[in-house]
Amino acid sequence: xxxxxxxxxxxxxxxxxxxxxxxxxxxxxxxxxxxxxxxxxxxxxxxxxxxxxxxxxxxxxxxxxxxxxxxxxxxxxxxxxxxxxxxxxxxxxxxxxxxxxxxxxxxxxxxxxxxxxxxxxxxxxxxxxxxxxxxxxxxxxxxxxxxxxxxxxxxxxxxxxxxxxxxxxxxxxxxxxxxxxxxxxxxxxxxxxxxxxxxxxxxxxxxxxxxxxxxxxxxxxxxxxxxxxxxxxxxxxxxxxxxxxxxxxxxxxxxxxxxxxxxxxxxxxxxxxxxxxxxxxxxxxxxxxxxxxxxxxxxxxxxxxxxxxxxxxxxxxxxxxxxxxxxxxxxxxxxxxxxxxxxxxxxxxxxxxxxxxxxxxxxxx
Numbered sequence: 310x311x312x313x314x315x316x317x318x319x320x321x322x323x324x325x326x327x328x329x330x331x332x333x334x335x336x337x338x339x340x341x342x343x344x345x346x347x348x349x350x351x352x353x354x355x356x357x358x359x360x361x362x363x364x365x366x367x368x369x370x371x372x373x374x375x376x377x378x379x380x381x382x383x384x385x386x387x388x389x390x391x392x393x394x395x396x397x398x399x400x401x402x403x404x405x406x407x408x409x410x411x412x413x414x415x416x417x418x419x420x421x422x423x424x425x426x427x428x429x430x431x432x433x434x435x436x437x438x439x440x441x442x443x444x445x446x447x448x449x450x451x452x453x454x455x456x457x458x459x460x461x462x463x464x465x466x467x468x469x470x471x472x473x474x475x476x477x478x479x480x481x482x483x484x485x486x487x488x489x490x491x492x493x494x495x496x497x498x499x500x501x502x503x504x505x506x507x508x509x510x511x512x513x514x515x516x517x518x519x520x521x522x523x524x525x526x527x528x529x530x531x532x533x534x535x536x537x538x539x540x541x542x543x544x545x546x547x548x549x550x551x552x553x554x555x556x557x558x559x560x561x562x563x564x565x566x567x568x569x570x571x572x573x574x575x576x577x578x579x580x581x582x583x584x585x586x587x588x589x590x591x592x593x594x595x596x597x598x599x600x601x602x603x604x605x606x607x608x609x610x611x612x613x614x615x616x617x618x619x620x621x622x623x624x625x626x627x628x629x630x631x632x633x634x635x636x637x638x639x640x641x642x643x644x645x646x647x648x649x650x651x652x653x654x655x656x657x658x659x660x661x662x663x664x665x666x667x668x669x670x671x672x673x674x
Contacts (some may be wrong), residue, residue, distance in 0.1 A: 312524075312525060314524035314525070314526070316524070316526060316571060317571075318459070318567065318570065318571075319484050319486075320458070320459050320484055320485050320486070320487065320488050321486065321487045321488070322458075322459065322487075322488045322490065322563070323335070323487070323488070323489045323490070324488075324489075324490040324491075324559075324560070324563055325490070325491070325492070325556075326491060326492065326493055326552075326556070327491065327493075328449075328489040328490060328491040329354070329357070329358075329449065329489060329491045329493075329494065330357075330361070331489065332358070332361070332402070332447070332449070332489055333358075333361035333362055333365075335447075335487065335489075336362070336365060336400065338365070339365065339397070339398075339399065339400055340362075340364075340365045340366070340367040340395075340397060340399040340400070341362060341365060341366060341367060341399055341400045341401075341402045341447075342367050342368045342370070342389055342392045342393055342399045342400070342401050342402065342444075343358065343366065343368065343369045343370065343402045343403075343404065344370045344372050344385065344389065344401065344402070344403045344404070344405075344409060344412065344413050344416065345369065345370070345371060345372060345403070345404040345405060345409070346371075346372055346373075346404065346405030346406060346408075346409045346451060347371045347372065347373055348497060349371075349404055349405070349451075350371070352497050354404060354494075355369060367392050367395070367399045368388070368389070368392040368399075370385060370388055370389060372385065372405060372408070372409045372412060375408065377407075377408040377411055377412060377464065377465050377466055378465055378466045378467070378468050378469075379415075379429055379432065379465055379466075379467050379468075379469065379476065380468060380469055381412065382412055382415045382416065382425075382465060383425050383429070385412060385416055386415075386416055386419070386425050386428075387425075389401070389416050390416070390419045390423060393416075393417075393419060393442075393444045394419065394423075394442070398444070398445070399444070400444070400445045400446070400447050401413055401416060401417050401444040401445065401446050401447070402447045402448075402449065403446070403447070403448050403449065404449040404451060404494075405449075405450075405451050405452075406450070406451055406452040406454075406455065406502070406506070407450075407452065407454070407455030407457050407464075407506075407592075410448050410450060410455065410457040410458060410463075411455075411457055411463035411464055411465060411478075412463075412465070413446060413448065414446065414457075414463040414478055414483050414485075415428070415432070415463060415465065415478065416444075417443055417444040417445075417446045417482070418438075418441050418443065418482065419441060419442045419443075419444065420439040420440065420441060420442075421439070421440045421441065421442055422439070424439070427439040432465070432467075432476050432478060433467065433470070433476060438480070441482070443482050445486050446485040446486060447485060447486060447487045447488070447489065448485045448487070448488045448489075449488070449489045449490075449491070449494070450488075450490060450494070450562075451494040451495060451497060451498070452495060452498055452502060452503075452506040452562075453492070453495045453503070453506055453507060453510065453555070453558045453559040453561070453562035454505070454506025454507055454508075454509040454510045454562050454593055455506065455509060455510075455562075455566070456510065456513055456562060456563070456565055456566020456567075456569060456570070457566070458485060458488035458490065458563075458566065459485075459488055459563065459566040459567050459570050460483070460484075460566055460569070460570040461479065461480065461481065461483035461484045461570070462477060462478060462479050462483055463477070463478035463483055464476070464477055464478075465478070466586075473586065474586070475582050475586070490559060490563050491559075492552070492555045492556040492558075492559035492560075493552070493555075495555050495558070495559055496549070496550070496552075496555060500546060500549060501591075503545070503546065503549065503558075504542070504546055504593075504594075504640055504641070504642075505591040505592070505593035505594050506562070506593055507538055507542045507545075507558050507561070507562070507593070508538075508542075508593045508594065508596065508597040508637070508640075508642065509592060509593030509596055509597075510534060510538060510558075510561055510562040510565040510566070510593075511534075511535055511538045511539070511542075511565070511597070511600070512574070512577050512578065512581075512593070512596035512597060512600060513531075513534070513565035513566065513568065513569040513574065514530075514531040514532070514534040514535035514538070514561075514564070514565040514568060514569075515531070515535055515577070515600060515603070515604070516569060516572070516574045516575040516576070516577060516578060516603075516669075516670075517530075517531040517565070517568035517569040517571075517572045518531045518532065518535075518614060518617050518618070519575060519576075519603065519604075519607040519614055519618075519670060519671045519672075520569075520572040520573070520575050520669050520670070520671060521572075521668075521669055521670070521671055522571065522572040522573065522669060523572055523614075523671075524571065524572075526571075527567075527568040527569075527571050527572050528568075528613070528617060530564045530565070530567050530568040531564070531565060531568040531569070531617075532617050532620065532621070533561070533564050534561040534562070534564035534565035534568065535561075535565075535621055536620075536621060537557050537558065537560065537561035537564070538558065538561045539621060539622075539636060540557075541554050541557040541558060541561075542558060542640065543636075543639060543640055545557070545558055546640060572669065573666065573669050574666050574669065575603070575666055575667065575669040575670040575671075576599065576603045576606070576658070576661055576662065576666070576667050576669075576670040577596045577597075577599040577600050577602075577603045578596055578666050579661040579662075579664045579665075579666035579667040580599040580657055580658065580661045581595035581596040581598070581599060582595070583657075584598065584649065588649065588650070590649070594642055597637055597642050597644060598642070598643075598644050598645075598646060598649060599644075599646070600633060600637070600644065601630040601631070601633050601634040601637075601644050602630075602646070602654065602658060603670070604618065604629055604630040604633055605630040606658075606670075606672055607670070607671060607672060608626050608627050608629070608630070609627070610671060610672050611671060614626075614671060
């Protein structure tokens with residue numbers, strides 16, 4: 310890794326307790342179209358924002374946070390785009406997990422003629438992007454894991470394609486203008502979601518370190534993120550009401566997001582998508598299953614990386630893969646590929662190393 314590097318982060322971040330309450334002041338006189346994960350009503354988030362915004366709340370759309378698909382984006386666009394096309398150009402404010410935030414990145418991309426088919430064709434790579442009327446996008450994560458609020462990427466599933474597959478948005482207009490990261494919002498997460506989101510953030514951190522595009526700043530952020538998660542996640546899962554522990558995991562997820570916003574993901578992510586699509590394994594867990602295998606491949610090629618990995622468990626980096634496997638086991642994740650019916654792990658790894666994400670891996674062929 311060269312010490313010469315570039316850094317681009319256009320997202321203005323407001324992080325810490327109470328950031329949700331600061332949205333109303335940040336909007337000033339602007340109105341907002343809100344896309345929120347469905348539990349936001351029961352959790353009182355709707356009431357809090359509706360009270361704070363008053364008439365500035367132009368529209369509230371509920372979003373099932375378990376569905377991230379082009380078909381769902383089409384349904385939401387039919388409701389959101391007329392409101393976003395208003396002369397005063399409301400902000401699109403998305404509140405939820407990675408599914409909601411990623412869908413919002415698509416919804417901000419309104420073709421000038423309002424034709425969703427043109428947007429879908431661009432996402433599928435079938436034609437160039439149409440002329441777009443881009444809504445200002447503000448993101449509020451309610452999970453500590455995806456980092457979507459500070460990256461330019463979005464993932465949606467194309468369930469209507471001949472072969473259902475994952476589609477990725479990777480464009481400059483994937484960046485939000487602002488992100489509000491309030492750790493108090495993560496208290497609504499069930500234990501399994503908290504765990505899987507956090508190990509997704511751990512994957513982001515590790516993959517930013519064993520990455521061809523790593524730089525000194527991303528290394529510092531990624532190492533801090535991974536260490537926070539390794540230290541605090543087991544305790545947070547045992548005591549989910551501990552606000553200080555939730556804040557540690559929230560900060561770790563933000564740090565990991567900032568790190569991999571510059572490097573992109575690598576081998577474990579490349580391997581994870583088949584597990585999610587074929588077996589329905591949650592994304593974070595699907596990534597975690599492959600992390601020890603990627604760690605084993607990464608060790609011994611770069612003194613910088615060995616130093617970082619050795620520092621995470623305080624010992625020989627060559628022992629870290631087994632230590633990570635045991636740590637994952639302690640939070641209920643069996644990181645042996647064969648435990649998930651995978652009998653061809655070496656072949657999958659070989660193939661994944663030639664994929665776009667796999668080629669980011671430090672020791673990719």
